[in-house]
Amino acid sequence: AQSVTQLDSQVPVFEEAPVELRCNYSSSVSVYLFWYVQYPNQGLQLLLKYLSGSTLVKGINGFEAEFNKSQTSFHLRKPSVHISDTAEYFCALKTSYDKVIFGPGTSLSVIP
């Protein structure tokens, strides 16, 4: 069975500082990896995805993530955060012919 772990439930960071949200996964088969963002009282929006190829993936809003197969990680990074980045971030994985499984989420709070 597959699983996703997000080690930090809450991450406070000052505006314009860099941030890294950690994600680790477990799977015995190849996976596709995703990061979704959920703003307060809104739906889920896809930030970026890793399917294959280059391990560094760039997404929307200046976010990027790096797939590390040996460490089974897919950490999300942004060099300089804004107040508007305050949201819940979900790491997720999918295998072929299967549903998306979400991690428990990380609440990012950007402090002015």
Added chain:
Amino acid sequence: AAGVIQSPRHLIKEKRETATLKCYPIPRHDTVYWYQQGPGQDPQFLISFYEKMQSDKGSIPDRFSAQQFSDYHSELNMSSLELGDSALYFCASSLGNRDSYGYTFGSGTRLTVV
């Protein structure tokens, strides 16, 4: 671009009542997934349909049922509602159940049971 449409956006029901949530996938998408997100929790998979047939089932209570219609829209029927059913219900769609491009989610239906 067209997105996944869910209706209603908000729904308030009393305990033991019945609720029906609707999901209209992106045009030409043939696969629909339902998720339940409780307060402060991650989305939990309920059920999915591919080409109008149930393709997978998660932690969906027996009080809930769902189906996908010929036009590919889906409905989630919830009976004998309990306070614990209060949650945000998401629908997502994809093209084929082997789609590796992630889901496109709707904005969700917020169900409040009082």
